[in-house]
Amino acid sequence: MFIRAYLRASTMDQDANRARDQLTEFVANHDHKVAHYYVENESGASLQRPELFKLLDNTQPGDVLLVEQVDRLSRLTEADWQRLRAIIKAKEVKVVALDLPTSHQFMAKTTTDADAFTSRMLGAINDMLLDMLAAVARKDYEDRRRRQEAGILKAKAKGAFKGRGTDKDKHARILACLAKGMSIREAAAATKTSTATVQRARKMASGD
Numbered sequence: 001m002f003i004r005a006y007l008r009a010s011t012m013d014q015d016a017n018r019a020r021d022q023l024t025e026f027v028a029n030h031d032h033k034v035a036h037y038y039v040e041n042e043s044g045a046s047l048q049r050p051e052l053f054k055l056l057d058n059t060q061p062g063d064v065l066l067v068e069q070v071d072r073l074s075r076l077t078e079a080d081w082q083r084l085r086a087i088i089k090a091k092e093v094k095v096v097a098l099d100l101p102t103s104h105q106f107m108a109k110t111t112t113d114a115d116a117f118t119s120r121m122l123g124a125i126n127d128m129l130l131d132m133l134a135a136v137a138r139k140d141y142e143d144r145r146r147r148q149e150a151g152i153l154k155a156k157a158k159g160a161f162k163g164r165g166t167d168k169d170k171h172a173r174i175l176a177c178l179a180k181g182m183s184i185r186e187a188a189a190a191t192k193t194s195t196a197t198v199q200r201a202r203k204m205a206s207g208d
Helices: 016-029 050-058 078-091 101-107 113-157 168-179 184-191 195-206
Strands: 003-009 036-041 064-067 094-097
Touching: 003 016, 003 050, 016 036, 016 064, 036 050, 050 078, 078 113, 094 101, 094 113, 101 113, 168 184, 168 195, 184 195
Parallel strands: 003 036, 003 064, 064 094
Antiparallel strands: none
C-alpha cells in the first residue's frame, strides 16, 4: 500500500502545508509512512488541479489518497464531483480523510476473512458519507460566496466598498526579487505568490 497525501489551500496567500504534520502523525499511528506529498494552491471548487491529477496518475490499485478533510479534496459541483469520483473509482484508490472516521479502516495492513463482511458494509457507508461531506463542502462554499456578494452589495450601496487593498509588504518583497534579476516565475516562487500577483506588483510600481 502506498499512501499519497494531498495538501491544498485555495490561494497562494494560504499555507497548503499547514496540515502536513497532522497527516504524518496520523499515518505513523497506523504504522505506515507517507510515500509522497502533493501540495498545491488551487480552489477546491475547480477541477483544474494539476497536483491532484498527478497524484491520481501515479497511483496503483489499493493506494490511499490521504487528506485532512473532505473539503480539501472537493468543494466541487455535483457534476464535477461525480467526474472526480469516477476517476478515483476507476483507479481503485481508497480515499482516507481525517474527518471521516469510517475511512480509517483502509489504513489496516491486513483484513481477515471474518472481517470481510464488516469491511464491505463500512465501505458502503463510507462512500455514502464521502458523498454527503462533499455536498456539505460545496454548500458551505456557495453560502460563503453568497454572503460575501451580499456584503459587497451592501457596502457599495453605502459607498464604503473599495475592493481588496494592496498588500504593500508583499509587493515590496516581490519588487526586491525582481530587482535582483529574478524572473516573474522565480519571484512568485520566492514570495509564495502567483505570477499574476507579481505582474500586478510590477505594473503598479511602473505606474502603467
